Amino acid sequence: MSVLLSRRTLLSASASIAVTGTMPSARAAEALTFAWSPAPQMPQVDIALAEKSFEHAGLDVTVATFPTGREAFEALTGGQADLASMAELPAVIGALRGQDFGVVADLARYKGSRIIATEASGIDAPAKLAGKRIGVTLGTNTDFYLSKVLEAAGVTAEIVNAAPPDLLPALVRGDVDAIVPFPNVYPAARATLGAKYREIRSGVYEPHYIIAASRAALTNKAAAISRFLGVLRDADKMVANDPDKVAAAVVATLKGNVAAAAIKAGWSETEIATRLGPDLATLLLQQAQWVAAKGAIKVGKPVTAETLAPFIAPGPLRTAAPDAVTVANP
Numbered sequence: 001m002s003v004l005l006s007r008r009t010l011l012s013a014s015a016s017i018a019v020t021g022t023m024p025s026a027r028a029a030e031a032l033t034f035a036w037s038p039a040p041q042m043p044q045v046d047i048a049l050a051e052k053s054f055e056h057a058g059l060d061v062t063v064a065t066f067p068t069g070r071e072a073f074e075a076l077t078g079g080q081a082d083l084a085s086m087a088e089l090p091a092v093i094g095a096l097r098g099q100d101f102g103v104v105a106d107l108a109r110y111k112g113s114r115i116i117a118t119e120a121s122g123i124d125a126p127a128k129l130a131g132k133r134i135g136v137t138l139g140t141n142t143d144f145y146l147s148k149v150l151e152a153a154g155v156t157a158e159i160v161n162a163a164p165p166d167l168l169p170a171l172v173r174g175d176v177d178a179i180v181p182f183p184n185v186y187p188a189a190r191a192t193l194g195a196k197y198r199e200i201r202s203g204v205y206e207p208h209y210i211i212a213a214s215r216a217a218l219t220n221k222a223a224a225i226s227r228f229l230g231v232l233r234d235a236d237k238m239v240a241n242d243p244d245k246v247a248a249a250v251v252a253t254l255k256g257n258v259a260a261a262a263i264k265a266g267w268s269e270t271e272i273a274t275r276l277g278p279d280l281a282t283l284l285l286q287q288a289q290w291v292a293a294k295g296a297i298k299v300g301k302p303v304t305a306e307t308l309a310p311f312i313a314p315g316p317l318r319t320a321a322p323d324a325v326t327v328a329n330p
Contacts, residue, residue, distance in 0.1 A: 041209050
């Protein structure tokens with residue numbers, strides 16, 4: 001789930017909330033390439049770039065901006081980046097494919113996922129989805145969310161695959177009874193449908209917004225990754241203490257396409273804190289088993305926690321902020 005951008009941009013990035021609060025020594029800054037898919041749910045990156053925090057932490061960060069987390073992850077696994085941001089599903093798929101990376105941080109957990117319908121659909125609870133035509137983009141975490149909602153309600157529905165930009169138009173035309181879009185569509189859906197807007201929510205799934213590192217970077221640039229994550233940990237405090245300034249940084253990133261008020265409203269449904277905990281490991285396992293059950297990726301043996309453990313790399317964050325890591329693996 002990520003904010004869609006109209007084009008890829010490559011820009012030199014630096015930033016200010018220094019890990020130590022002092023300028024590093026005069027030695028050359030360490031270089032990192034970061035494949036970034038901007039999303040209002042992880043504003044730590046926006047404010048760190050705006051405040052030049054990476055630069056003050058002794059890092060020379062080049063940011064490659066991508067429309068989706070999947071594409072950012074592909075850049076990482078293709079050797080074009082040291083770090084990448086995304087929601088968690090691309091990492092799950094990469095783990096099942098045995099790609100070389102490790103999840104180094106979990107920046108935020110979004111609690112506002114919803115299914116959007118119209119008044120005419122009569123949908124006002126998960127059970128009312130039974131037999132309805134529901135639009136979703138297959139193979140995404142919104143697809144996973146829908147499957148969990150239907151499973152919890154004990155009902156089935158007719159699933160209609162549609163690209164993200166096509167979901168809201170399909171609902172407006174009446175081609176589907178409900179849609180499960182990415183969060184960036186929620187404000188537009190409410191504005192477009194007006195009094196006809198209806199939504200249902202379920203706590204069966206919370207998207208996690210994560211940072212992954214290539215295996216090569218984990219081997220050769222572990223100290224630089226730790227400083228990068230230390231900057232994001234410090235940025236957590238700015239999100240809490242100066243939300244107006246941080247929201248302005250996100251608005252600038254998104255070129256004014258989302259208002260500051262909408263961004264801050266979304267934060268009320270988001271736990272923003274850079275950490276690595278067992279809740280992420282549990283979610284990765286659930287999604288991996290879901291992907292394997294769908295047959296999207298051929299897996300030779302049952303998927304277990306041990307299957308995914310090598311793809312969580314807490315070492316750099318543990319170095320930067322020991323209290324932020326509660327996962328058991330080394």
